[in-house]
Amino acid sequence: MIKAFVEKGGSTDAEEWKLMRHRAQIIAEAGNILMTKSPPRGADDEAGVAKWKKHCAEYRELSKKLSKALAFKKVAKVKAALDACSAQCEACHKDHKSN
Numbered sequence: 001m002i003k004a005f006v007e008k009g010g011s012t013d014a015e016e017w018k019l020m021r022h023r024a025q026i027i028a029e030a031g032n033i034l035m036t037k038s039p040p041r042g043a044d045d046e047a048g049v050a051k052w053k054k055h056c057a058e059y060r061e062l063s064k065k066l067s068k069a070l071a072f073k074k075v076a077k078v079k080a081a082l083d084a085c086s087a088q089c090e091a092c093h094k095d096h097k098s099n
């Protein structure tokens with residue numbers, strides 16, 4: 001949804017930018033919630049748990065950056081922030097997703 005929004009070049013409507021920003025903030029909050037859970041793989045010992053928490057925190061911080069980029073209404077910055085978030089999805093899956 002944020003991706004489609006920036007791919008069409010954003011919007012001239014400030015409310016739409018605000019809505020996208022709220023979405024990014026919800027994603028950041030999801031990072032916090034994820035941190036309280038344990039993944040199906042790769043967190044069986046202390047080091048694994050620490051790794052999991054680090055992935056969650058990184059995801060949260062990148063989502064906050066995304067929210068900031070949206071606040072500045074800069075399409076290029078939002079795209080870069082989104083790419084960083086996607087890379088983090090994959091990084092965490094690689095370590096913790098079951099398949």
Ligand code: HEC
Pocket residue numbers: 034039040052055056059085086088089090092093096097098
């Ligand atoms: C902090 C780690 C972490 C991050 C970051 C993360 N995921 Fe996941 N994701 C998981 C884990 C763990 C599972 C597997 C859950 C299970 O099997 O119970 C999963 C499962 C999924 C699934 C379920 C379908 C499947 O392929 O098994 C989707 C879809 C998904 N993630 C998308 C995303 C997207 C999109 C992002 C980034 C915007 C993201 N995830 C970021 C950890 C993460």
